[in-house]
Every structure is written in structure tokens, then in C-alpha cells.
Amino acid sequence: MISSLKQSTLALSGPDFHRSRSPVPTLTRHLPFLPQVNTRRNFIVSLSKPLHIVSPEAFSTSLKKSLKHEKKQSLITCKAYEADKSEPISDSPGAKSEAARRVKIGIYFATWWALNVVFNIYNKKVLNAFPFPWLTSTLSLATGSLIMLISWALRIAETPKTDLDFWKTLFPVAVAHTIGHVAATVSMSKVAVSFTHIIKSGEPAFSVLVSRFLLGETFPPSVYLSLVPIIGGCGLAALTELNFNMTGFMGAMISNLAFVFRNIFSKKGMKGKSVSGMNYYACLSMLSLLILTPFAIAVEGPQMWTLGFKESLSQIGPQIVWWMAAQSVFYHLYNQVSYMSLDEISPLTFSIGNTMKRISVIVSSIIIFHTPVQPINALGAAIAILGTFLYSQAKQ
Numbered sequence: 001m002i003s004s005l006k007q008s009t010l011a012l013s014g015p016d017f018h019r020s021r022s023p024v025p026t027l028t029r030h031l032p033f034l035p036q037v038n039t040r041r042n043f044i045v046s047l048s049k050p051l052h053i054v055s056p057e058a059f060s061t062s063l064k065k066s067l068k069h070e071k072k073q074s075l076i077t078c079k080a081y082e083a084d085k086s087e088p089i090s091d092s093p094g095a096k097s098e099a100a101r102r103v104k105i106g107i108y109f110a111t112w113w114a115l116n117v118v119f120n121i122y123n124k125k126v127l128n129a130f131p132f133p134w135l136t137s138t139l140s141l142a143t144g145s146l147i148m149l150i151s152w153a154l155r156i157a158e159t160p161k162t163d164l165d166f167w168k169t170l171f172p173v174a175v176a177h178t179i180g181h182v183a184a185t186v187s188m189s190k191v192a193v194s195f196t197h198i199i200k201s202g203e204p205a206f207s208v209l210v211s212r213f214l215l216g217e218t219f220p221p222s223v224y225l226s227l228v229p230i231i232g233g234c235g236l237a238a239l240t241e242l243n244f245n246m247t248g249f250m251g252a253m254i255s256n257l258a259f260v261f262r263n264i265f266s267k268k269g270m271k272g273k274s275v276s277g278m279n280y281y282a283c284l285s286m287l288s289l290l291i292l293t294p295f296a297i298a299v300e301g302p303q304m305w306t307l308g309f310k311e312s313l314s315q316i317g318p319q320i321v322w323w324m325a326a327q328s329v330f331y332h333l334y335n336q337v338s339y340m341s342l343d344e345i346s347p348l349t350f351s352i353g354n355t356m357k358r359i360s361v362i363v364s365s366i367i368i369f370h371t372p373v374q375p376i377n378a379l380g381a382a383i384a385i386l387g388t389f390l391y392s393q394a395k396q
Contacts, residue, residue: 108341113357115334117364122327123185124193124369129320130312133185134296135305139324141181141289144332148282160279167287172265174287180258182292187251193365194373195241197358198381199252202234204391206260215264222394226387233384240377277339285332355388 126136151157187196205227211217238249275283312320341353362381366373 105341108337109353109356112334112337112341112353113360115330115337116357117361119327119330119334120188120193120197120361120365121368122323122330124188124365126320126323126327127185127189129316129323130308131189132300132305132308133189134182134292134300136189136324136327137182137185138289138292138296140328140331141285141292143325143328144282144285144335145289147329147332148279148285157278158276160275160283162275162283166275166283170283170287173262174284174291176258176262176265177284178288178291180255180262181288183251183255183258185251187248187255189248190245190251191241191248192243192369192371194362194371194381195237195243196248196252197361197365198237198384199234199249200256201355201358201381201384201388202230203256203259204388205230206256207263208391210257210260210264220394223391226391226394229383229387230391231387233380233382233387236380237377237384238380240374240380242372242374242377277341278336281336281339285335355385355392358388359385 123136127133130136148157152159184196184200187199208219208223208227212219238244309320316323338354365371
């Protein structure tokens with residue numbers, strides 16, 4: 001309802017008239033839900049014109065339309081929920097992304113362990129029929145390098161951007177990686193896969209000793225105490241191993257030491273690396289291949305390889321070629337996935353995953369190759385692996 005009142009014209013003069021023409025003071029505050037109006041406009045009150053009084057019902061309708069218009073234009077939606085009607089925390093975007101990340105890491109770990117088990121099985125089959133660990137190590141690095149070169153050429157994987165400084169810092173890492181890889185392969189050519197991995201579970205002990213005496217690092221007492229079951233378990237397993245071989249034992253020990261230095265060089269030289277974990281391992285494989293090839297030729301040589309291959313063909317048949325190809329491909333794949341998982345997790349989580357990987361390899365190799373295991377030998381392996389787990393917890 002709108003009412004109209006007719007006012008009589010009043011004559012104002014003198015100072016009062018000028019005061020009536022001055023701008024009406026405006027309010028500087030605005031309600032957040034009302035549209036702002038131009039406060040700079042000057043208003044002149046004329047009492048000769050009719051005054052319009054708007055009813056409260058009309059004002060309420062106008063206010064509702066204004067609020068509805070503001071709600072449509074708002075870019076941010078704010079909602080209030082009652083205690084029993086609030087959104088669940090698990091439905092938030094942050095919780096969903098964290099859950100997806102955990103699933104991704106779980107897939108990486110499962111793939112890593114499975115590929116490693118398959119590699120160790122085929123690697124042992126090849127070494128039993130074709131006992132040339134230097135050539136076997138070279139083939140695995142060459143296959144991985146070829147796979148990555150094809151992936152870069154076909155743009156399946158992004159080509160890394162490297163420079164001379166990158167390769168300089170990578171060189172000592174590649175030297176340590178080459179020594180560790182060859183030493184582990186030599187060990188598996190002489191002893192059971194399970195025994196090699198039991199000895200390799202003692203790598204944390206080498207890490208602490210090298211860091212303490214060569215780098216001057218100190219550790220809390222819990223870390224030193226965790227080394228007791230590691231060393232004791234490895235020693236117990238070695239003393240009770242039925243097929244003990246000194247070359248196989250020393251190969252596993254040298255591999256432990258080499259991989260410790262590889263980790264140290266990686267931490268000191270690869271901080272802030274600009275390549276992904278997959279490409280980093282690809283570059284490492286290529287440089288290791290260049291380092292290993294001349295030594296493999298010098299130690300074994302093409303003549304021995306030819307004679308050994310002919311003999312294995314006569315005993316195994318063409319299946320030996322498939323075994324060689326499989327062990328080479330799976331070696332690259334499991335290492336590649338492990339470096340990809342390292343991009344997503346902390347070094348501590350990676351260390352725990354590496355320990356669990358050894359358990360899967362030891363158990364599967366004992367089952368597949370029917371490796372005789374005495375109870376005391378199994379106890380030593382369990383103590384060593386438990387010590388490795390305690391070490392990872394103490395490092396935290």
C-alpha cells in the first residue's frame with residue numbers, strides 16, 4: 001500500500017534556505033547483504049512535491065528480491081550445517097586426495113615386491129644354467145637402457161633435461177650401483193637366493209658403521225642396539241647355512257657396502273634433482289652400463305660366453321633365451337617402480353618396504369627352489385629381519 005500526502009509549499013529564505021540545499025550526510029556503513037548505493041549523490045528535499053510512504057510489506061518484498069539477486073552473484077557458497085547434518089570429513093577433497101595417494105603407494109609397493117620376486121626367480125634360473133654373473137648383470141642394465149631410450153623416442157616417457165653437472169654428480173652413484181649390482185649377482189650364482197637376501201638384510205649395519213666412522217655422524221643408543229639382532233641373525237643364518245660358499249657370502253657383503261655408498265653419494269650429490277624417479281634410474285642404468293661393459297669383457301669375455309651359451313642351449317634348450325630376457329626386463333621394472341615409489345614416500349617408509357620385500361623374496365625362493373632350511377637357519381633369518389625393522393623404527 002502506497003499513501004500519498006500533499007504538502008503545502010513553504011517559502012524558505014535566508015540562511016535556512018541554503019542549509020536545506022546542502023547535501024544530506026550519508027551513512028558510510030552498509031549491511032553486507034544489501035547492494036550499495038551511490039553515496040556521493042546530492043539529495044535536495046522539496047516539500048512542494050508529494051511524499052510517498054511505502055508499506056512494510058512492499059519493503060519486505062524488495063529486500064527478499066535483493067537478497068535473492070546477491071545469492072546468485074556470489075562466487076563463494078557458505079553453508080551452515082547442524083551437528084547431525086554436517087558433511088562427513090571423508091567426503092572432503094583433502095581426505096579423498098589423501099586416500100587416493102595411499103592407494104597409489106599401496107599399488108607401487110605391491111608391484112615392486114611382485115616384480116622383485118619374479119626377477120630373483122628368473123635370475124637364479126639363468127645363473128644355474130648359465131653361470132656368468134658379469135654378463136648377466138650387463139644384460140639387465142642394457143635391457144633397461146634400451147627400454148628407456150625407446151620410451152623417450154616414442155614420447156611414452158618425458159625426456160629428462162640434464163647437463164654436465166648432473167652426470168658428474170651421478171658418476172659416483174653409478175660406480176657404487178654397478179659394484180653392488182654385480183656383487184649381488186655373483187653371490188646369487190654361488191648360494192641360494194634366500195641366503196643372499198638374508199645377508200643383504202644386514203645393510204643397515206653397514207650404513208650405521210660407514211656413517212659413524214667415515215662421515216662422523218652420531219646416532220641415538222636405540223639405533224646401535226637395533227644392530228645387535230641384525231648382526232646376530234645374519235651370523236646365525238650364515239653359520240647354519242647348508243650350502244655355504246665364501247664367494248657367495250662375500251658377494252652379498254660387498255653388495256651391502258656398495259649400496260650404502262650409493263645412498264650416501266645420492267644424498268650428497270642429488271639434492272634438488274630436476275628429474276623424476278623413473279628417469280633418474282634410467283640415467284643411472286645407462287651410466288652403469290658404460291662402466292660395467294669393459295670390466296665384464298675383461299673378466300669373462302666373449303669366448304667364455306659363447307661356450308657357456310652353447311652348453312646351456314644343449315641342456316635347457318631355447319628356453320634359456322626367454323629366461324635371460326625375463327630376468328633383464330624384470331630387473332629394470334622392479335628398480336624403476338622402487339624409484340617411482342621413492343618419489344611418493346619418505347626414506348623411512350621406503351626402508352620398511354625394502355625390508356618387507358626381502359621377506360617375500362626369501363619365502364618365495366625357498367618354496368619355488370625347494371631350498372632346505374633348518375629351524376635354526378630360519379630363526380636367524382627372522383631375527384635379522386626383525387632387527388632391520390627395529391632399526392627403521394629407531395631411525396625415525
